[in-house]
Amino acid sequence: MTKANAVIGQSGGPTCAINATLAGVIDALLKSKKISKIFGTVNGINGILSGNLKELNKIFENKENLSLLKNTPSSYLGSCRFKLPEFEENSEIYEDIFASLKKHNIKYFFYIGGNDSMDTVMKLNAYAKKFDKGVTVMGIPKTIDNDLFGTDHCPGFGSAAKYVAASVAEIARDAYCYFVDSVTIVEIMGRNAGFLTAASALARSENLCAPDLIYLPEHQFDVNEFLSDVKDKIKKHKNVIVAVSEGIKNKDGVYVAAASDVLQNDKFGHAQLGGAAKTLENIVKTEIGCKCRSVEINVLQRAASHFASKTDLAESFKIGKTAVSYALRGVSGEMMIFERENGENYKIKISSMDINLIANKEKTLPENFINARGNDVTKAFINYARPLILGEEKIKTKDGIPVHLVLKR
C-alpha cells in the first residue's frame, strides 16, 4: 500500500476546543497505516498557498504534547479569515492550492472551522471532484457561536458556554455585595446567533437567579421594554444582572452597539461589533439613574481554556478522530456533525453531512428556546445546553499559569 500525506488547517475565530479537534485528527492520522506525513498548514489556507506547512508527526509522537494541545486555547496552527473566490472568478488560486497539495503528496485535507471555513471546504471539494484531483476534503465544525447548520451543536460552544455561565455567576456575586440599587450588563459574543448569550442562563442555580434578563439577537430589541423590565427587577431585588448579545438590534435592524461605535466590516461582510452593553449602561444611567456597570467578557469567552468543558473537549477530540476514519474510507465533501440521540440521558452520535447542505447557512436560536417576551430563554434551551458544559479538565500549570503548547514558527 502506497502511503499518502495529509494536511490539517484551522480557520476563523479561535476557540478553546479547536485544538482538541486538531489533537483528535492528529491522533487518528498517526495511528493510520495509510498516512505518512501529517502537515499542519500555518494560518489556514494561507500556509498551503505560501508553502508554510509544518510536519507534525514528530511533535505528536510525544503523547504529552498531544495532551497539552487539547488544553491549549486559540488555534495552534494559526488561523485566517480568507474568502476563497468562486472558481469561475479566479481559477489560479485553486490551481496553486492543488499544485501545493500535489507537491507534498497530500491526499487528505481536513479543515477545522466555522461557517466561512465550510465555504472553503465546499469550494475545494467541488474543484477536486470536477478536476479529479484525488484529494479528500473534510470539514470539521468549531465555533463558540454554535451557528453551524446540520449539527446538534458545535465543538467549542460548550466550553465558551461554561465560561460565560461561570463568569456571569461570579459577576453576580460581585454585584450583590453592595446594598444599593445596581444594574450590571454583561455583553456576550454572537453576531446573529444568541446561543452563547442564552448560555448565561446556565449560571442559575438554587441560590442564584442571575441573569435576571437575557436579550438575544433573534428577538427585536425594544429599549422601552428593556427599561421597564429592568425597573421591575430592581423592585424585586436590588441588584439586577442583564445578559445581552453584542448583536441585539432595534426594530429597524440597527445594532444597539452602533449607537456608540462606528460599524466596520470585516472581509466577510460581518459587522465588527462591541459596545451594546456600554450603550445600555449609558441608557440605564440616564433613564433610571442607578449605579450601572457594563462588562464585556470579550475574547476570554473563546480563549479561557483554564475552565473548559470536559464534555466539549472530549467530543471535540472524538469528532476529529472520526473525521479521519470517514476520510480514510473515502468520504469527501462532508462536514462532521453531532446527532443527539433521543432519550432521557444525553448521548451523541458522530456522523457527517454533505457540505453543500451546510456551507453559508447560519443557525440561530430556535423559537422554542426563547420566551414570549424575548427577555429570557426557556427550559427547552437549558435542557439542550446543560449537558454540553459538564465536567472540568485537570489543567497542567507551571509557575501558577496554565501550560500551552506552541508551534515553532
Next chain:
Amino acid sequence: MTKANAVIGQSGGPTCAINATLAGVIDALLKSKKISKIFGTVNGINGILSGNLKELNKIFENKENLSLLKNTPSSYLGSCRFKLPEFEENSEIYEDIFASLKKHNIKYFFYIGGNDSMDTVMKLNAYAKKFDKGVTVMGIPKTIDNDLFGTDHCPGFGSAAKYVAASVAEIARDAYCYFVDSVTIVEIMGRNAGFLTAASALARSENLCAPDLIYLPEHQFDVNEFLSDVKDKIKKHKNVIVAVSEGIKNKDGVYVAAASDVLQNDKFGHAQLGGAAKTLENIVKTEIGCKCRSVEINVLQRAASHFASKTDLAESFKIGKTAVSYALRGVSGEMMIFERENGENYKIKISSMDINLIANKEKTLPENFINARGNDVTKAFINYARPLILGEEKIKTKDGIPVHLVLKR
C-alpha cells in the same frame, strides 16, 4: 469563665479570598472556649447600626459550608463603602455602634477590608479605648490592589494576580492566531497601585513573551513613548500585547481614562475609572492604523474564584485564624500582617501591626519593581509576586458551574 460574643464584618471591594479569611476567623472562633455566639454583620458596619446581625455558628458547624465559603467569591456577609466620621464630628454614630455591640454582648470585632476599612478599625478602636468599652477591634487586610501598608502582601492579591496572568496568556494566544499586525490592550484594575497590572508579567513563560509592554500608575504616562514602544514591538513580532493600569496618568496628573470618560467620585473621593485601554485603542487606530482591540478584565479579576491561587486562599484562611488568636489574647487596634522571611524559599510569618501606622496610607509599587523606561517590571517584582499565585484549588461544581455559599438575607 463567662463567654462573650464576636462579630465579623467585610468591607470595601470584594475579592475571591475575603471569604477564605472569613472562614478562618469563623473556624477559630468556633473552636474557642471563650466565644459563644459568632455574628456576621451584614453589609459591613451597616449591619451593626441597623441590627442586621446573623448568627453564624450553626451554619458553619457544618464543615462542608466552611469549605464552600473558602471558594465563594465576593463578600459572603455583603460589603459597604462607609466612611466613619471623626468622633468629634459625630459621636452619636459611635454610641449607636457600641450600644449595639453591648446589646449583643459582643467583645470582639473583626473587620476584613482594605484601606478604608482599616480607617474604621482605627477609629472604633480609639473610641473603645477612650471610653473603656472592653471591645477588642482587629483589622484583617484584603485587597486585590495589594496597596495596604505594613504587610508584605494582601490576601486576595495572589488570586487576582493569578487570574490576570492566566487571562493575559489566554488573550495573547487568541491574538497570535492571525498573521496581521495587531495590538491588544488589556486594562487591569488598580487606581494608584500598579501591583495587579504588574502581575500580568507573570503570564510570561519560555514560550510566551506577552505582555510586551506594561504601563503602571506609578510611572508618568507619555503617549509618544507609548506609540514608539508599540511600533518597535510590532516590528519584532506582529502581535503586541499591552497591559495597562486603569490608573495611568499623563504628566499633568490627568487620567488617560479621563479622555474618554467623565470622571465621577465615590464617597471616599476616589475617581471611578475605566476606559484607559479604550482611549489607547483609539489612539493606536488613529496613529498606527493597525488592528487594535481593548479588553477590560473588569470585575472578573476580583471575582473569578474558579481559578484562585491555592497559596492565597490558604494564607487568607490562616491570617483569619491567627487574628482570632491575637484578639483572644488581648491584642486590639492592630491589623494582621504577612512578613516574608529571608531565604531562598518563600515563607511567611503572620503577625500584627498598630493600626495607626497603617490606616489611610497607601502602598504603591516600589521603584525597584519598575524598569527605567517605565514600560515593564523588573525581575525583583517577579520574584516577589510569583510565589503568591502558585497552586490551584479543586473547585466544587454542580451542573457544570462552581457552587457558591450564599447567606440567607
